[in-house]
Amino acid sequence: MxxxxxxxxxxxxxxxxxxxxxxxxxxxxxxxxxxxxxxxxxxxxxxxxxxxxxxxxxxxxxxxxxxxxxxxxxxxxxxxxxxxxxxxxxxxxxxxxxxxxxxxxxxxxxxxxxxxxxxxxxxxxxxxxxxxxxxxxxxxxxxxxxxxxxxxxxxxxxxxxxxxxxxxxxxxxxxxxxxxxxxxxxxxxxxxxxxxxxxxxxxxxxxxxxxxxxxxxxxxxxxxxxxxxxxxxxxxxxxxxxxxxxxxxxxxxxxxxxxxxxxxxDRYARTLERRRELLAQYAEGLAGTGVTLLDHGGDGVVSAAHLAIATLPVADVAERNRVIQDLYEAGVSANVHYKPLPLLTAYRDLGFDIADFPGAHAFYSTELTLPLHLALSDADVAQVCTALATALRRSATRGTVSAA
Ligand SMILES: Cc1ncc(COP(=O)(O)O)c(C=O)c1O
CATH class of the missing domain: 3.40.640.10 (Type I PLP-dependent aspartate aminotransferase-like (Major domain))
Structure with missing residues (x-):
């Protein structure tokens, strides 16, 4: 895993x-x-x-x-x-x-x-x-x-x-x-x-x-x-x-x-360098899959490359969650960052309603965070990219089937 x-x-x-x-x-x-x-x-x-x-x-x-x-x-x-x-x-x-x-x-x-x-x-x-x-x-x-x-x-x-x-x-x-x-x-x-x-x-x-x-x-x-x-x-x-x-x-x-x-x-500069390198490998490995990686390289930005946040070409939360399950079955642990606060009980109880936050809700619905850490080898990144591409192909098939 x-x-x-x-x-x-x-x-x-x-x-x-x-x-x-x-x-x-x-x-x-x-x-x-x-x-x-x-x-x-x-x-x-x-x-x-x-x-x-x-x-x-x-x-x-x-x-x-x-x-x-x-x-x-x-x-x-x-x-x-x-x-x-x-x-x-x-x-x-x-x-x-x-x-x-x-x-x-x-x-x-x-x-x-x-x-x-x-x-x-x-x-x-x-x-x-x-x-x-x-x-x-x-x-x-x-x-x-x-x-x-x-x-x-x-x-x-x-x-x-x-x-x-x-x-x-x-x-x-x-x-x-x-x-x-x-x-x-x-x-x-x-x-x-x-x-x-x-x-x-x-x-x-x-x-x-x-x-x-x-x-x-x-x-x-x-x-x-x-x-x-x-x-x-x-x-x-x-x-x-x-x-x-x-x-x-x-x-x-x-x-x-x-x-x-x-x-x-003492090794933090190298840590950051490797994390940025891994993000670049994801960008290369996911080209053509329909996945959009959050841009870490805007004007003048040098990111700390903490999370590999991806937007998937999927219809909704249920489909995104199926992709996460498929990745897990393929030996890849993924995550979601974040469930917008109005979706959480504590903030709903304070009166917040997700309907008032359509931008956050939409981004969350198709978001998936890929593994990003120093134990990842270049081969691991390639394996994650392949597993995600495969999961997305299966997802596209499900979309066709359910639309038919
Ligand atoms: C965006 C953000 N803010 C604050 C925190 C809280 O950090 P800590 O666990 O050190 O209190 C976290 C922890 O995950 C976080 O992701």
Whole structure:
């Protein structure tokens, strides 16, 4: 079976974790700080805080933007739940926007049209590793939204937060993700390009008009119960004394996991190169099959090549699902990214109706995600392409039969 997205772990990765386990300090400490410095380097930012997940990073980003009850936050309907659930967590109203026809992405104009006088922040998503260009969005949002205080007031517009769970190391016009939006959340979950098993990071662009050291301190404090000292600082000398300034979260990243990420960063440039190469092989291998691969190579875009998103020449969801079953029987594990949020119970219960999101619904109905990971050989890619072409031929026959 060709798996969908297993992690690639080397002996160096394992040794890096073991070294921390033997070191006498296993939770957040010096290794995590080195990991943060390297993440800041990769994303062209002045700093980063390592956290337990991208979800935690997104939620802290919303709180750093001062988002709370009475505020609205705009988010695409075509994304993973974590992009939107965090808006609910902070007590704000989720405002979803549809995708453009034939695309999983909303346009900046569509996002801007959803902004009201209550909009505190906008969350954009770098789906599949393709960086979303928030720069024209920033221009469109100038002077709009709820910008009475905090970061929004300093920016003169709602705060733009990038869900960059898929896009560490991507670039747009030579700006790395992390440098485009105001605040950026990365994920290091087990299926991501770079993994700490579970983990994430929050970064802020280097010219963000705020006291960035204060922002970093705030994020650290809010990721550690609102406690003014972390465990390492408390363990030094007789400096046990601390305060808790807010009843906050516990979502720091321990050194045991940071070590895994730090080790993988050493080969991350090669990882990205190979992932891009695999995408190119899919494009070549699927030529003439009627499959359209999501474009990772727009103007100035260098994608992180996280997902191989394909649009199939099939009639509907049932037929797409049959193709996934056929692929499975041919030894290929495929997936779907994503079921639009209004199709999920949680968001239906919040009042969202998929009928209001025809673009997202249509893209989802014929979407299939192909395996993309470093254990794939060139021969594996060829096998996936052959299996998909065969499944699509069978699908076309079924279409003819059922139409007759
Ligand atoms: C688009 C997107 N956003 C956010 C997340 C959440 O990441 P994490 O699991 O690190 O919280 C994911 C995870 O799959 C994701 O795909």
């Amino acid at each position: 060709i798996p969908f997205s297993p992690p690639t772990l080397t002996e160096d990765d394992i040794n890096a974790v073991v070294e921390v386990l033997r070191s006498g300090w296993i939770t957040s400490g010096p290794v995590g700080r080195r990991f943060e410095e390297r993440i800041a380097e990769v994303s062209g930012t002045t700093g980063a805080v390592a956290l337990s997940s991208a979800t935690a990073a997104l939620e802290l980003a919303l709180r750093a933007a001062g988002t709370g009850p009475g505020d609205e936050v705009v988010v695409p309907a075509y994304t993973y739940t974590a992009s939107a659930s965090v808006i609910d967590h902070v007590g704000a109203k989720i405002v979803m926007v549809d995708s453009e026809p034939g695309s999983p992405f909303p346009s900046v104009e569509r996002i801007a049209a959803a902004v009201t006088g209550r909009t505190r922040a906008v969350i954009t998503v770098d789906l599949a590793g393709i960086p979303f260009d928030s720069r024209p969005l920033a221009t469109l949002l100038a002077g709009r939204g709820r910008i009475d205080a905090g970061l929004g007031a300093a920016l003169g517009r709602p705060v733009i937060i990038s869900d960059s769970a898929h896009s560490l190391g991507a670039r747009l016009d030579s700006y790395p993700t992390g440098s485009l939006a105001d605040l950026t959340a990365f994920s290091f979950h087990a299926v991501k390009n770079l993994t700490t098993a579970e983990g994430g990071a929050l970064t802020w662009r280097s010219d963000l008009p705020t006291d960035q050291e204060a922002l970093e301190r705030w994020v650290r404090t809010y990721s550690l119960h609102g406690q003014t000292k972390d465990a390492l600082a408390k363990s030094r000398g007789a400096s046990w004394e601390y305060d808790v300034i807010a009843p906050a979260y516990k979502c720091n990243l321990p050194d045991t996991l940071a070590a895994l990420g730090l080790s993988q960063l």
